[in-house]
Amino acid sequence: MKLQWASGLLLGAAVNYVDASASSHLPNFATDSSDIVFPSSGPIDPEKYCWQAKPHKGSRLDRTKFAAVECSSQESEVNKCENVLDGQAHTYWRSTASTGTQDNSIIIDLGSKQNVNGLSMLPLMGDNARGQIAKHEVFLSNDKHEWRKVAYGLWGWNKSVKLAVFEPEIAQYVKLVAKSEAPPSKSPDTKYNETWTSIVDIAIYAAGYTIPANPAIGSWGPTLDLPIVPVAGAHAAVNHNDHGNVILWSAWADDQFFASPGGATFTTTWDPVKGDIVQSNIANNHHDMFCPGISMDFDGRVVVSGGADSDKTSVFNGTGWERGKSMKLHRGYHATTTLSDGRIFAIGGSWSGGPNNPKDGELYDPWKRSWKRLYNLKGEIIETSDRPLRADNHAWLFGWKNGSVFHAGPSYDMNWFNTREKGGSYVSAGRRLDDQHSMSGNAVMFDAVAGKILTFGGQELYDGSFGSRNAHLITIGEPYKKPKVQIAGLEGTRGDTTKGGMFYQRVFHTSVVLPDGSVFIAGGEIWGEPFNEAERDIQLTPEIYYPHNDSFVPMQKNNVVRVYHSLSILLPDATVLNGGGGLCGNCTVNHYDAQIFRPPYLYNKDGTPADQPKTPVVKNKEVTVGKTLRFFADADIKSASLVRLGTVSHTVNTDQRRVPLDGFKCDKPEEGYRYCTVKIHPDPGVVLPGYYMLFVIDSAGVPSKAATVKVQLDFPNISAIEEDYVVDEEDWDVEDVEEEEEQKKDCDMDFDDDERVQGMVDTIIAATRKLWNTQKPALLTQG
Numbered sequence: 180m181k182l183q184w185a186s187g188l189l190l191g192a193a194v195n196y197v198d199a200s201a202s203s204h205l206p207n208f209a210t211d212s213s214d215i216v217f218p219s220s221g222p223i224d225p226e227k228y229c230w231q232a233k234p235h236k237g238s239r240l241d242r243t244k245f246a247a248v249e250c251s252s253q254e255s256e257v258n259k260c261e262n263v264l265d266g267q268a269h270t271y272w273r274s275t276a277s278t279g280t281q282d283n284s285i286i287i288d289l290g291s292k293q294n295v296n297g298l299s300m301l302p303l304m305g306d307n308a309r310g311q312i313a314k315h316e317v318f319l320s321n322d323k324h325e326w327r328k329v330a331y332g333l334w335g336w337n338k339s340v341k342l343a344v345f346e347p348e349i350a351q352y353v354k355l356v357a358k359s360e361a362p363p364s365k366s367p368d369t370k371y372n373e374t375w376t377s378i379v380d381i382a383i384y385a386a387g388y389t390i391p392a393n394p395a396i397g398s399w400g401p402t403l404d405l406p407i408v409p410v411a412g413a414h415a416a417v418n419h420n421d422h423g424n425v426i427l428w429s430a431w432a433d434d435q436f437f438a439s440p441g442g443a444t445f446t447t448t449w450d451p452v453k454g455d456i457v458q459s460n461i462a463n464n465h466h467d468m469f470c471p472g473i474s475m476d477f478d479g480r481v482v483v484s485g486g487a488d489s490d491k492t493s494v495f496n497g498t499g500w501e502r503g504k505s506m507k508l509h510r511g512y513h514a515t516t517t518l519s520d521g522r523i524f525a526i527g528g529s530w531s532g533g534p535n536n537p538k539d540g541e542l543y544d545p546w547k548r549s550w551k552r553l554y555n556l557k558g559e560i561i562e563t564s565d566r567p568l569r570a571d572n573h574a575w576l577f578g579w580k581n582g583s584v585f586h587a588g589p590s591y592d593m594n595w596f597n598t599r600e601k602g603g604s605y606v607s608a609g610r611r612l613d614d615q616h617s618m619s620g621n622a623v624m625f626d627a628v629a630g631k632i633l634t635f636g637g638q639e640l641y642d643g644s645f646g647s648r649n650a651h652l653i654t655i656g657e658p659y660k661k662p663k664v665q666i667a668g669l670e671g672t673r674g675d676t677t678k679g680g681m682f683y684q685r686v687f688h689t690s691v692v693l694p695d696g697s698v699f700i701a702g703g704e705i706w707g708e709p710f711n712e713a714e715r716d717i718q719l720t721p722e723i724y725y726p727h728n729d730s731f732v733p734m735q736k737n738n739v740v741r742v743y744h745s746l747s748i749l750l751p752d753a754t755v756l757n758g759g760g761g762l763c764g765n766c767t768v769n770h771y772d773a774q775i776f777r778p779p780y781l782y783n784k785d786g787t788p789a790d791q792p793k794t795p796v797v798k799n800k801e802v803t804v805g806k807t808l809r810f811f812a813d814a815d816i817k818s819a820s821l822v823r824l825g826t827v828s829h830t831v832n833t834d835q836r837r838v839p840l841d842g843f844k845c846d847k848p849e850e851g852y853r854y855c856t857v858k859i860h861p862d863p864g865v866v867l868p869g870y871y872m873l874f875v876i877d878s879a880g881v882p883s884k885a886a887t888v889k890v891q892l893d894f895p896n897i898s899a900i901e902e903d904y905v906v907d908e909e910d911w912d913v914e915d916v917e918e919e920e921e922q923k924k925d926c927d928m929d930f931d932d933d934e935r936v937q938g939m940v941d942t943i944i945a946a947t948r949k950l951w952n953t954q955k956p957a958l959l960t961q962g
């Protein structure tokens with residue numbers, strides 16, 4: 180298996196290397212060689228056809244020891260319930276048909292109590308096979324009366340073994356409830372008049388342990404089963420109610436990024452209130468949005484740039500995807516950040532679009548939806564030593580005052596970018612003390628008013644070096660001035676008070692800033708190698724950084740591995756969505772799921788769930804910087820904060836930042852509420868324009884659920900202030916144009932020769948075909 184994904188990765192790099200000009204020429208070869216031939220009769224081993232991460236340390240229970248299986252209905256004695264346990268390919272259970280909502284259940288009595296941590300379900304295979312479960316729920320019980328929901332969600336429409344993986348829990352009974360039937364994988368728009376459930380095989384997994392509950396260090400669960408491996412995600416903010424949807428996406432396929440034919444992306448949308456999950460294949464924007472830059476603009480639109488289709492721009496408007504104008508330069512694994520004037524800045528990204536092509540800074544104008552190149556901000560400025568593909572990836576960028584950008588890493592050299600000078604300019608911001616290059620580490624602005632950024636973890640190279648424990652506190656003030664840099668975690672519980680740092684070494688970990696200003700850190704690994712889930716390397720114990728005592732504290736361990744391509748997003752109910760990992764095709768480290776982490780602040784001292792203070796009710800849901808926000812808050816309000824809605828992929832979440840709302844004033848309590856007012860910081864570099872979650876925190880430290888607030892600029896659009904400081908693209912002088920021509924020539928030598936590119940692509944396709952045909956029975960059957 181290792182060889183397979185290692186080869187896949189190599190090919191991924193190669194294909195993306197040339198994708199810029201060639202994506203549209205690529206035939207969809209993964210599909211035509213991908214249909215797996217399952218045996219139609221005889222014994223079947225579902226694990227053989229499962230290209231997902233199986234339950235961590237789970238083993239398949241011996242089904243001969245199961246006591247009973249019962250189904251809510253069966254269509255005939257031939258397609259009876261017991262067939263799901265007989266291990267035969269040609270026998271299956273089929274429920275009776277229903278015309279309305281489905282509610283077909285199957286209960287398995289394991290015969291004894293087990294530490295159950297997963298379930299696999301093999302549907303009927305073949306393009307026209309019916310009855311594959313889509314929406315579903317998984318419950319555990321010890322007595323068949325009280326059921327605990329451990330997983331729910333949507334299994335995708337592709338034909339493959341489906342998994343539900345969750346924290347190990349003692350149970351004797353496992354119940355799977357089918358709520359809907361998946362459409363045919365090759366025509367997912369099909370609607371059925373009648374639906375039913377068919378299952379060839381069910382296996383139950385159990386671990387040799389459970390993880391004892393200890394709410395003082397948080398808790399995990401339930402699992403959300405997703406139809407894709409979620410590698411990128413964002414809040415869907417536009418027209419957002421207070422508990423908006425989360426949109427997640429993978430790449431051109433649900434399980435792999437390499438060999439992209441370009442032009443489409445598998446996405447899924449989760450409604451956290453209704454619990455609904457839907458699957459889509461987005462093609463109208465002609466953009467494989469794998470490895471992109473992502474930012475949320477001042478209007479809550481998610482702006483996705485480059486990636487596998489390396490110059491494309493796509494904009495999620497809250498309900499659908501639209502096309503933006505292409506970037507001037509091709510890139511992938513770059514970072515973008517929203518600026519104080521509402522524009523979006525991008526730099527770097529040599530992993531896609533050709534490493535020898537320029538990766539200069541660019542500015543996106545959300546009003547015009549177009550890009551402008553900043554010739555003086557070369558991609559080289561932000562490089563680590565890992566050239567050529569990886570040195571300028573995943574930059575830690577923070578939009579700051581007056582259109583400036585603070586570049587905090589991952590290179591150990593830091594910089595200030597000025598986007599308001601013609602062509603851009605930059606000055607060094609010094610070194611991050613004696614930190615190493617920290618690729619795929621994290622950087623979080625946990626207190627924007629004080630200019631506080633926490634950086635932690637990462638590795639020297641992108642692939643094949645040790646994740647570090649290093650953590651630094653960076654305090655920025657006026658732009659272009661040297662920031663203050665300190666070692667973070669000196670008071671850590673590790674007892675290693677001279678060096679500070681996180682509790683654990685990590686790379687490929689993910690993090691969110693919590694409403695109280697602490698930083699939650701999940702997953703990652705000691706040895707940084709994409710798709711490596713070796714037991715000795717993975718970090719299953721998360722930690723929280725508490726700024727008030729400068730310490731990193733380990734949290735409740737979970738039982739699902741989250742390493743390369745995983746993500747974390749703060750949810751409006753003050754919990755954290757932590758999911759994904761993998762996307763390596765027919766490997767065994769694909770994670771089609773996410774879990775919810777409930778931080779310790781949501782529990783009372785006795786371990787019972789804490790009552791969250793009342794959700795604030797905002798009077799003016801749109802507030803201009805420097806103006807007053809008015810809201811009704813719980814009578815027991817102690818503090819309040821704004822946390823910007825996030826967008827995330829590949830450890831980069833430049834949009835998240837927390838703005839503490841100190842100095843708020845409240846009236847006397849009336850009917851449990853107090854009317855409060857607070858002045859929003861006047862500088863849009865501190866409070867970047869856009870959507871925020873407003874949390875209030877009570878005297879016990881429990882955060883409320885969030886209300887949504889939109890922070891607006893005090894000018895109508897960029898052209899109202901632009902002439903003060905920027906020269907428009909059309910106004911570039913001769914020197915600029917000549918420079919541009921010169922750069923174009925540089926690109927020509929490497930890339931613009933269509934024939935040559937096509938030749939490279941052909942070679943890659945031939946190599947890939949060979950690999951797929953000989954080594955990889957492919958998982959996908961999406962049309």
Ligand SMILES: [Cu+2]
Binds near residue numbers: 470744829
């Ligand atoms: Cu990646």
